[in-house]
Amino acid sequence: MGVDERGGGMGIKRMSYSEVYDVIALYAHEMLKYFADGWSRFPQGGNAAMIVNYLNDKAQFYYDINENVAKKLAAAGGEIIAREK
Numbered sequence: 001m002g003v004d005e006r007g008g009g010m011g012i013k014r015m016s017y018s019e020v021y022d023v024i025a026l027y028a029h030e031m032l033k034y035f036a037d038g039w040s041r042f043p044q045g046g047n048a049a050m051i052v053n054y055l056n057d058k059a060q061f062y063y064d065i066n067e068n069v070a071k072k073l074a075a076a077g078g079e080i081i082a083r084e085k
Contacts, residue, residue: 015079017042023076024051027069028058042083052077 015023017040024035031054034047043051055077062070 013075014082015075020076020079023072024055027062027073028055031055042080044084048080048084052080055080 020042021032021036024031028051031051034051035043037043042048055073059070059073059077062073
């Protein structure tokens, strides 16, 4: 996960589409069919909400097992929300 210059130099970490895709593919593959539209665009509307809810549930599940995985899942969900128009 890199630092996005749009963060105004504040060091805000943003995930790219491919980074979010990779997290979903590894830890929430059930959501890939709703995430990947074939055009490398972040999902919008109902699909975005459904995926974010699922990722947050998975993050809560993983929190005690592996905090790093939980953080990746939460960050992926946050990125989807940030890209929602």
